[in-house]
Amino acid sequence: MRVSKYVLPTLKENPSDAVVLSHRLMLRAGLMRKESAGMYAYLPLGLKVLRKVTNIVKEEMDRAGAHECLMPELTNADYWKESGRWYTMGPEMFRIEDRNGLEYALGPTHEEAFTNMVRSVVSSYRDLPLNLYQINTKFRDEIRPRFGVIRSKEFIMKDAYSFDIDQKGLDESYNAMAKAYRRIFERCGLETIPVQADSGNMGGSTSEEFMVASEIGEEILLLCEKCDYRANSEKAEYQRPPVASKPASDELKEVHTPDIKTIEDLVKFFKCDEDKFLKSIIYIADGKPLMVVVPGSREINEHKLKNYVNAVELNLASDEIVQHFTGAPFGFAGPVGLKDARVIFDISVKDLSNAFTGANKKDYHYSGVNPVRDFEIKEEADVASARSGDICPKCGASMYEKKGIEVGHIFKLGYKYTKAMNLTVLDEKGEAVTPIMGCYGIGVNRTMAAIVEQCSDERGIIWPKEVTPFHVHLVGISKTDEETKAVDDIYDKLMNAGIDVLYDDRKASPGFKFADADLIGIPLRITAGKNFFANGELEFKERSKKEINNIPSEKIIDEINNYYK
């Protein structure tokens, strides 16, 4: 492709509304343009990359035995009502009506659609296992789209759904995807961190997220320094911290604390460390109140709590319930003297001593609080969020935090949709069996952005070999018509050899062309300049390296093919 005939609107300056690296570079390199908040249009160069990523995904999904389909974007509300999600999805789902008042949603995900399709296509255990996928646009009315294509209202996702006759089959389908995902991201040139993740409401089954480490990541990961334990903070467990505190010495005393409610207030009031306070929070789990106690500096992990108490719904209790449950208004709750109430102590609480906590009485706290002595620990669990410095649940070493962009997620979904939508097949005995599902997603354009985020330097993008929009960026620096003709011949020669070439044939200064080449980031730059016109040598430069090699023009095709081998 000749640049003079192509659409390549590179920008020298950063567009004012792009803040993060990948967003800036994708706009500046002419890959895409913003349509509107959270919606982007791909230009030819960007589309080429997107297609490369898409093809890798397809190839690896197919290799793993999945089959590609394409679902409508406009999804009938009936199926959503059948699964119940029409009522539970909330405002994240774009809902529309046709002229007759029939309801639809713009597909935010496609469990229902696939389950429905499989229902009409499959009838025997012999048709299983089945893994179907599509690469299609998803619509989500995000609360706040941001970071360009990383979180947008409309995005491209590969979503796959597996159907197996039993748990063992699901395990196999899941493992095949776990393997395929590793290959996909590796081929994309992306370093991902697979982490254990919370599987949501589906009840304790396996789930793995593929994360790209990044400062702009919206997920927090906990990684062990020694072993391979890696988990999303929603899921991450930790071990009881070593006992460092002094023995119980202080007497339990009531202290007047007028209007001192938050940990922040208390730290100021008592002038001591956050962890001297037993933070006591009241929740309602499936209609029943319970108290959770953690040290002042820790956050309660609602995902872990919800799993631990096995609740479908978990919410913070209202002020009225707090008043009723503890006998005091919000801000003065504590485990001391709380009889017959369910209190869950985080594992980090037991070894605290001479602490403070709410006295379950307006404007009063206790000082000199000592677990066991002053209250019984009937129920203890790991319900606080793990954090940097905490002890690895697996090996006992220390863990650290990293932020990550989620590019893929695989999990064992279970029977939720097959049951709700009444999908059954007949087994060997002729009895109806409900298949079990797995669900596997990849954010395709998010992956593209993550690649840019990870593969760039101060001059621009550095595309990994497998996703580069062109193989070679040919830069011609010719001064005469004869010289131009000679470079044109090289271009033709490369094209005829099946090499995808972007040929900068513009009448521009060399510096201008080099700067554009660096910005666009094609891994190989071939320059036809002085040496070429003098003695037929082309410059061979890798985008990621400094050095330039001079290659006789007759050997250039071999060199290129060798590079891409």
Add this chain to the structure above:
RNA sequence: CGGGGCGUGGCUCAGUCCGGUAGAGCGCGUGGUUUGGGACCAUGAGAUCGGAGGUUCGAAUCCUCUCGCCCCGACCA
């Protein structure tokens, strides 16, 4: 939804406080000179100053409303 910031040629921004004939750089057109890291000279085109209403002799600038965009947070999965 709460908080903060911003809308001025295609892009980046000045001008707004303190009202008085819309600016710069980049990009673009034309002519010429250049040509190994975003060349130079000359010349030219291009703006309902986000929109509507108001105040005023006069509004990019002041007032009211409104739309859009960005950032932080909450919410949500």
